[in-house]
């Protein structure tokens with residue numbers, strides 16, 4: 001049987017008395033794309049942050065290539081996590097640095113590239129996301145939202161990561177630019193043969209970039225299946241969420 005690239009079992013995380021993750025089980029098979037959906041505050045970001053090491057879970061297992069990063073030595077956990085490239089929701093670009101330095105930031109920080117070669121490398125990666133040479137010297141603040149997403153994607157793929165995480169990659173983009181970014185994501189992931197996890201609220205995007213999908217609800221994966229089945233699922237929670245129905249099993253915490 002093929003070993004999952006990422007295997008999560010019984011993952012729990014509470015903040016104070018608030019149980020955010022309450023026993024997450026998830027398998028992501030090598031070379032496949034998993035989309036994680038769920039309401040605001042359902043723990044999608046906490047899940048991703050637990051995998052990349054920004055949040056320390058209370059208990060559970062997070063295996064990468066069959067090794068539990070939560071039990072591994074600090075050095076080994078860092079090695080396993082070094083395979084991960086991340087596209088943050090807001091791009092997380094540094095306005096104080098030109099685009100080329102943003103793109104090669106991780107490579108320079110890990111001494112994977114000489115500074116003298118960084119600009120050429122950035123131009124090469126920028127071309128893969130459809131950006132011209134002259135963008136390399138600009139500040140991120142001079143770019144449109146769509147171009148910033150492309151730069152952030154270029155940074156995420158620069159180290160050719162075996163695993164890629166995308167946190168709401170199309171949020172804030174118009175529908176056409178959203179579809180263009182999704183196409184770039186699918187192309188990049190396919191070219192690199194990477195395994196991916198994407199968080200999204202955009203069902204069209206979920207179906208474009210995901211092979212499989214998992215829905216978080218009440219701290220657990222309440223449903224998982226093919227991304228193509230998201231809109232036709234008869235699961236009442238998935239049906240309410242994907243169609244944005246105001247009434248159903250999901251009770252929204254309304255502010256008074």
Ligand SMILES: Nc1ncnc2c1ncn2[C@@H]1O[C@H](COP(=O)(O)OP(=O)(O)OP(=O)(O)O)[C@@H](O)[C@H]1O
Pocket residue numbers: 015020038039040041042043044045046047
């Ligand atoms: N460091 C933290 N300290 C305290 N509470 C936190 C912390 N990080 C997350 N939370 C809480 O955990 C819950 C889940 O947050 P998370 O960001 O994972 O939600 P999400 O599903 O990604 O939501 P959204 O779709 O709105 O981005 C929220 O109630 C949030 O307030």
